[in-house]
Every structure is written in C-alpha cells, then in structure tokens.
Amino acid sequence: MAAATGIAAASGGAFVRFENVGFNYGDGPMVLHDVAFDLEPGTFHFLTGPSGAGKTSLLRLMYLADRPTSGAIRLFGRDTVSLSRLEAPVVRRRIGVVFQDFRLLPHLSAFDNVALPLRVASVGEPEIRQHVGELLSWVGLADAMDARPKTLSGGEQQRLAIARAVVARPDLLVADEPTGNVDDHNAMRMMRLFQNAHHYGATVVVATHNAQLVQRYGYPQLHLQAGRLKVLPAGTAVPQG
Amino acid sequence: MFRRLGRRYDLPLDRDGAQRLLPWIVALMTYIAAMTLLAALVLGSLAWRWTDNVSGAVTVLLPPSTDQAVGSNEGRILGVRDSLATLPGVTAVEVLPAAEVAKRLQPWLGAGASVEDLPLPRLVVLRVAPDRRPDVAQIRNRVEPIAPGAVVDDHGVWRAEIVKLATRMMTGAGLAVVLIAMTAAVLVIFAVRSGLAIHRETIEVLHLIGAHDDYIARQFQNHTTKLVFQGGLVALFVLGVSEVFLLQAVLGLDPSLLPRFGMGTAQWLALAFLPGLAVFAGMLAIANVTARLTVRRALARMV
Structure with a gap:
C-alpha cells in the first residue's frame, strides 16, 4: 500500500518526513498532535479535513513558515529544525507555495510577481524573461504580464500564484485550498496545472475540503481530523465529520 | 553605485x-x-x-624714565635693541616708533589728546627663528641692566x-x-x-x-x-x-x-x-x- 500511495513508513532518507510532530501557536492549544508520515518524491497527495482541522498549520510547517513545537521534520533529507538562517532559504527555494490568500505583491506586475523566486535566487535577467514568459503563457496570462494583481480576476490571481510557485521548478509544491474560491471550471484548470507540475517531477500536496475534487482525481490523502493525521490510500472517499 | x-x-x-x-x-x-x-x-x-604669528615674538615694554643715571630714553631704547640683536636665534629687533605708539593709543585717549606730551612707554619687538623658542629669562637678563623696570612679554598667557x-x-x-x-x-x-x-x-x-x-x-x-x-x-x-x-x-x-x-x-x-x-x-x-x-x-x- 505504501508503495502505491507514495506514503512510506518512517525510514531514512525520505523526501518529506514528519516525525511525531506537535504544534501550537504561542501559548494556544495544540493544533497538531503526533503527526507522522513520509512522502516519497514525485507523489501527489490531497490534504483533507474539515475547517480548523490543522491543514494550514501542517502546510506552514511543510514550507518552513513555522517550526514544530515537538517532533521533527525532515525535508529532502535535512532536519529543518536545526537549519541556520543561511541554510533555510536554500531549502525554501526547493518548495513552491500557493498560499490560500495568494499573497501576490500588489505593487508588482504579474511578470515581476512570477519572477520573484528567480530574482531572490540571483537568476540572470535573460533567463528570467524566458522562464517567466513561458510560465505566464502556460497559465494563460501571457497577455497580462504588465497587469497589477488587483486588476486580475480571482481565477487569474490564483493562476498567477501557481505560476510563481512553480517558476523555479520546485521539488515540493504545496497549495493551500487553491480551489476554495473558484468555480468548477477554474478548479479543473488549476488541477491540470498541478498535474503538469507533478508530471515534471514535483511532489505535490494540495489542501482542499472539496470532496468531489478528491473523488474525481483519486490521489491518496493526508487526512486531518482535530489535529490528528490519518493516511488514506488512493481512491478513498473523504471521511465525513 | x-x-x-x-x-x-x-x-x-x-x-x-x-x-x-x-x-x-x-x-x-x-x-x-x-x-x-x-x-x-x-x-x-x-x-x-x-x-x-606671536609664538616667535617677544615684546619688551620700556617705561619712560626721568632718572638721568640710567641715561636718556632714546639711549636706553637703542641700547636694548643692540643688546637683543646679538642674542642667538634672534632674526629681527624692531623698535616701534613713538608716533606709532601714539597712534595706537589714539582710540583710547581721544582725538583731541596731545599724546606727544605724555610719558608713553616704548615697545621693542624681537623675533626669533621659526625653529627656536624665545628665551625670556635670557632676554630679561639682557634688558634689566640697561632699562630697569622693563616688562618682557612672550604672549604666553594670552x-x-x-x-x-x-x-x-x-x-x-x-x-x-x-x-x-x-x-x-x-x-x-x-x-x-x-x-x-x-x-x-x-x-x-x-x-x-x-x-x-x-x-x-x-x-x-x-x-x-x-x-x-x-x-x-x-x-x-x-x-x-x-x-x-x-x-x-x-x-x-x-x-x-x-x-x-x-x-x-x-x-x-x-x-x-x-x-x-x-x-x-x-x-x-x-x-x-x-x-x-x-x-x-x-x-x-x-x-
């Protein structure tokens, strides 16, 4: 089952490994309890669970926005808790993130927003122009290169956020409720983009509470319920409640 | 940049x-x-x-004297000048003319004052080479026998x-x-x-x-x-x-x-x-x- 789902039992050298991770914000209650799983490279997973189950918290730990309160997280074979301030950005560059609220920079054009991950990695401008142009065409925004994010529709902003997340060819792509505020047509379109990234070799984790979407695509699930994680194999229906 | x-x-x-x-x-x-x-x-x-400007200069102030025993005023002034001129390191000894002294006092005494009749002191300015410091004690020793009561000022305090x-x-x-x-x-x-x-x-x-x-x-x-x-x-x-x-x-x-x-x-x-x-x-x-x-x-x- 583990091989089929891409979720391995805790073993050395895993691509993404959570080891008995607990997490709370400040002095607040624990939002994640004893979370443990491994993701193999090149796999696709949905992260499911009701609102408040801890999906966003788990993703934030995965893209190094927060540190676990207890337990350990290993990404690409490296212990993230002991990463120095110089090392953390190097690991983060291997992770593409589609934030729930997009977090596009409003003062930058669509082109510059997508170019940002390449610029922080000191990629040369000719290469940036080429990659970003291709990416914007890929997400259907070739005609909106100079547009500011606020002039774009919700679906277009979402696609722009995806383009920014994948422009640096990340090894791990995480998306937090990317289909939450779009219609079915745009949701399908976005899923196709994630599948494309997956086919290029990225390990993809998409958080969603859209049971139909999970059912339609049938990828394995990391299911959170009240901060506790269960790994569900491909084709499993999203548990209710 | x-x-x-x-x-x-x-x-x-x-x-x-x-x-x-x-x-x-x-x-x-x-x-x-x-x-x-x-x-x-x-x-x-x-x-x-x-x-x-003043570090290489010493001013000798010679008060006027009516004591004939020490000679005439002009004689004392010239005596001081000649004596100081032979000191080692001295480059110039200048006697300020009486008219110049009077002119400098004019603002304090008023335009109507007849300064020629006043017993004004005379000034002798001595300059030493830039690499030398004036030896005030030596100057005083030279001046005192010729003009008792003379004041030697190297402007040190000022x-x-x-x-x-x-x-x-x-x-x-x-x-x-x-x-x-x-x-x-x-x-x-x-x-x-x-x-x-x-x-x-x-x-x-x-x-x-x-x-x-x-x-x-x-x-x-x-x-x-x-x-x-x-x-x-x-x-x-x-x-x-x-x-x-x-x-x-x-x-x-x-x-x-x-x-x-x-x-x-x-x-x-x-x-x-x-x-x-x-x-x-x-x-x-x-x-x-x-x-x-x-x-x-x-x-x-x-x-």
Missing part, C-alpha cells in the same frame, strides 16, 4: 509615507553639522594663525588662553557633530523599523520564496541610502549658497577688521567644501550601515 541605488525594489519602500520626510530631516542635519564643522575649522585656523578657547570650541563643535551623527542613526533606525512593520507581510512572502536576510536588508539599505543621498544633495546646495552669502558679507567688511589667514585659494576652497563633503559622506555611511544592521537584527527575530 547610483545605478544600484535606483534599482526596482520588491518591497514598495518608495511608497512609504513614514520615510517621506527623511531626506528633508537629513538635509537639515547635514547642513547644521557642516556649518558647525566649518565654523570650528575657521575658528581653529584663526586661533592657529594668531598664536603662530596664547594659552586663545588655544584653550579654540580647543574648547572645536571640541564643542566635534561633540555637536557626533550628536548629530547619533541622531541621524536613531532617525534611520526608526524609519527602517517603521518600514519593517509596514512591509512585514511582504517580507514574510520574500522569506518563504527563499530570500536571504541579506537580500531583504539590501533593499532597505539601498532605499535609505538613496533618501539620505537626496537629503545630502539638498544640504550641499544650501550650504554652497550660504557660503556665497557669507563670503559676500565678509568681502563687504573693512579689510583692517579681518584677521589674516594667510591661506591660498586651494586652502580656501578646501575649507569651503570639505566640511560639507565630509558630513555628506558620513551621513551616507551612517545610513548604509545603520539600515543594514537594523534590518538584519529585526529579521533574525523572524521565521
């Missing part, structure tokens, strides 16, 4: 209302600091010239007072400049901190897509340096205009009222431009380093 300062920022720092006043405040501080430094340099130079005053004023000016520099640093810290607070979310996004602290710090550093550069340019312009006005005012004065500086054009130009340029460069350095350190420290507390 200018091209680097003018580059596009990922953080919208150009739109910060909090930093809009920074160039103007910096301009004012740069101007005040440069003027303070300029005044200190002029004063120091003046004091140095004054003390330098010179020491002038040097003390000039040193204190320059120290005060230096402290003022240091305080202005510290205030500039505090100003930059507040401006940068406010920018960090305003752009906290954007900074987090930059971090999460893999930006190093250095990448973010550089943006604040370049932006702050650009603002300080603009303020400094304004200050230099106003400083130049002020100096032209001051120069015009000085040139309009009676030359006899002005001290002699004995400086060439190049030295005058250096005196006019160096304080402004030094403060300008100092402000840029302070802005650059302070902004960088402030951002680095703040980012170290973030995820």
